[in-house]
Amino acid sequence: MNRRDNMNRKDAHVHNAEMQYQTAATDFESVRFVHPSLSHQAFHHIDLSTTLFKQQFDRPFYINAMTGGSAWTKRINGMFAEVARECHLPMASGSVSAALKDASVTDSFTIIREVNPNGFVMANVGADKNLEDAKRAVDLLDADALQIHLNTAQEIVMPEGDRDFRKLEDHIVDIVENLDRPVMVKEVGFGMSYQTMHHLQSLGVNTIDVSGTGGTNFANIENARRENKEFSYMADWGQSTVISLLEAQPLMSQTTIVASGGIKNPLQMMKALALGASAVGMSGQFLHSVLSEGVDATIEMVKSYDEQLRLLMMVLDCQDLDELRNTDLMITGKPAEWSRLRRIN
Ligand code: FNR
Numbered sequence: 001m002n003r004r005d006n007m008n009r010k011d012a013h014v015h016n017a018e019m020q021y022q023t024a025a026t027d028f029e030s031v032r033f034v035h036p037s038l039s040h041q042a043f044h045h046i047d048l049s050t051t052l053f054k055q056q057f058d059r060p061f062y063i064n065a066m067t068g069g070s071a072w073t074k075r076i077n078g079m080f081a082e083v084a085r086e087c088h089l090p091m092a093s094g095s096v097s098a099a100l101k102d103a104s105v106t107d108s109f110t111i112i113r114e115v116n117p118n119g120f121v122m123a124n125v126g127a128d129k130n131l132e133d134a135k136r137a138v139d140l141l142d143a144d145a146l147q148i149h150l151n152t153a154q155e156i157v158m159p160e161g162d163r164d165f166r167k168l169e170d171h172i173v174d175i176v177e178n179l180d181r182p183v184m185v186k187e188v189g190f191g192m193s194y195q196t197m198h199h200l201q202s203l204g205v206n207t208i209d210v211s212g213t214g215g216t217n218f219a220n221i222e223n224a225r226r227e228n229k230e231f232s233y234m235a236d237w238g239q240s241t242v243i244s245l246l247e248a249q250p251l252m253s254q255t256t257i258v259a260s261g262g263i264k265n266p267l268q269m270m271k272a273l274a275l276g277a278s279a280v281g282m283s284g285q286f287l288h289s290v291l292s293e294g295v296d297a298t299i300e301m302v303k304s305y306d307e308q309l310r311l312l313m314m315v316l317d318c319q320d321l322d323e324l325r326n327t328d329l330m331i332t333g334k335p336a337e338w339s340r341l342r343r344i345n
Contacts, residue, residue, distance in 0.1 A: 009225070010069035010098065014076065014287065016221040021288045026214030026262040027242035030333035031271045039317040046310040047320040052090070052256065052279050053145050053182035053207060057120070059306060060273055060321060062090035064209075064260050064281030065124040065147055065186070067108075069098030074108035079290040079298070081115035087302040092122040092147050092281070096137035097129065106140065113141055120144045122184065126151060127168040134175045145181050147209070148172060151188040153238060157222040157231045169203065176204045186281075187211035188218050189261050191239030194247040197255065207256040209281055210248060212241030214262025216284040242335045245275040247342075252276045266308035270316070274324050 007015060050060040063080050067073040077093065084091035091112065099106045112121055123143035125134055127150055138146055150168070155161035176183050184207040185200050191212030200208055219234035239247065241261040248257045259272035260281035269280045289298040318324040331339070 008070050010067055010073050010094070012225055013221055014067055014073060014291075016224050017216050017284060017287060018291055019224075020217060020220060021284055022264075024214050024217055024262060026268065027240040027333070027335050028214070028262070028268045028271050030331060030335045031242055031275065032330040032332070033270070033274070033316055034328035034330055035315070036317050036328075039314055041314040041317060041319055043310055043314060045319060046313045048306070048309055048313070050279050050321055052258070053184075055120075057090060057279070058088060059309075060278070061269055061280040061282060061305065063092065063286050064211075064283040065092040065094055065122070065149065065188075066283050066287060067094035068096065068112075069094070069105050069108055071108070074105075074111050076287070076290065077108060078111045078115055079295050080286060081112045081119070082295050083286070083290070083298045083302065084119050084121075085116040086299050088119070089302065090120040090122065091116070092124050093141055093143075095124050095126055095149065096140060097125060097133075099140060100125075100129070100133055100136055109140060122147045124149060126162075127171050127185075128162055128165075130167075130171050131174045131178055134171075134179055138179065138181055143181065145184060146175070146179060147184045147186050148175060149186050149188050151190075151218065153190045153234065154188055154218040154222055157219050157226070157234055159222075159226055161222070172200070172205065173203050182207065184209055184258065186258075186260070187238075187244075189213060189216050190218070190237060191241065191244040191261065192247065193239065193244075194250065197248055197251050197257075201251055201255050205255070207258065208248070209258040209260050210239075210241060210244035210277075211281070212244040212259075212261035213238045214240050214242075215264070216261075240335070241272065242275065242331075243338050245272060245277060246331075246335055246339050249276065266305050266312060269305070269309065270312050270324065271329075273321055274327055274329055276325055278321075 123137040124147040186209035259277035
C-alpha cells in the first residue's frame with residue numbers, strides 16, 4: 001500500500017490535482033484577439049472592476065473552491081486566505097460537507113475566516129445538500145455568498161460517490177429561494193450546456209460558473225483513486241470552458257456568467273472575460289502556486305496578474321471590461337466547429 005492509498009479523500013484530491021497540473025489541453029488557443037495597433041489607453045486609467053452578486057470588486061478574478069477537511073488542507077486553506085486577504089481577492093472554500101458531518105474537521109474551514117475576517121468569502125456545498133445544510137455552511141464561515149456545486153460526472157467515477165441525483169434540483173430551488181445570501185451554481189470542471197444553464201436560470205439561479213474542461217479533471221482524479229481505473233475513458237468528458245462560454249451567450253443578458261476551468265494566465269483570463277464572463281475563478285493555478293512557491297510568491301503572482309491584465313487591456317485599446325466584451329475575437333478549431341454544428345434553442 002503506498003502513501004496515496006492511506007490518504008484521506010480530500011488530501012488525495014489535492015495530491016492528484018497537483019500531479020496533473022499543466023497536463024490538460026484548453027480551447028483557449030482557438031480564441032484569438034484581433035490586434036488593433038492603435039490604442040488610446042493609459043495604464044492608470046484602466047478599470048478592471050467587475051460586478052458580482054450586485055457588488056463591485058476591483059479585480060475580475062478570485063480563488064475558486066478547493067479544499068478543507070484534513071490537517072493538510074487546513075494549512076492550504078490558511079495559505080489561500082492569506083493571499084485573499086493581502087490581495088483583496090474573493091475566495092471560495094472547498095465543499096463544507098466534511099465539516100457538516102464531522103465537527104473535528106471544522107477548523108480546516110474556519111481558518112479561512114480567522115485569517116481573513118473581513119474578506120469576501122463564499123461557502124461551498126454540493127447540490128445533494130439541503131437548505132438546512134446550506135445555512136450551516138454559510139454560518140460556519142460567516143460567508144458572504146454560497147456556491148452550490150454540480151458534480152455528477154465526478155460522483156459516478158468516485159467509488160463511494162452519490163448514486164441518487166433525484167433531489168439535486170429541489171435543493172437548488174429551496175436554497176435559492178430561502179437562503180439570505182446570494183447563490184452561485186457551479187460545475188467542477190466538466191462545463192455546462194446552454195440547456196443546463198437555461199434550466200438553472202428558470203429555477204431562479206442568477207449566477208453560474210460554467211467551470212469547464214481544460215484544467216483540473218475530476219474524472220481523472222477520482223479514477224486514480226479506483227483500484228481498477230475503469231473510468232479512464234471519462235478523461236475527455238464534458239465541455240471546455242471556451243465552449244461553455246459560447247453556449248452561455250444567449251443567457252448573458254439575464255444571468256451573470258462566471259468562467260473557470262483551465263485558466264492559468266492573464267491572457268486566458270482576458271479571453272474568458274472577452275467571451276462575456278463577469279469574473280474568472282482559478283483553482284489549480286492557485287493550488288500549484290501555494291504548494292510549489294508559497295504564500296509570498298503567490299501574492300506577487302496576483303500583483304503581476306493585475307499588472308499584466310492592465311497592460312493587455314492597453315494593447316487591446318479597452319478601458320474597462322464592457323469594452324473588452326465588445327472587442328474583436330477570432331474563434332477557430334473545435335469551438336468554432338462546435339458552434340457551427342450545435343443547435344441552441
Ligand atoms: C476543486 N473543485 C471543487 N469545486 C467545488 O465546487 N467544491 C469542491 O469542494 C472542490 N474541490 C476541489 C479540490 C481541488 C483540489 C481542486 C483543484 C478543485 C473544482 C474547482 O472549483 C474548479 O471548478 C475546477 O478545479 C476547475 O478549475 P481549475 O482548477 O482548472 O482552475
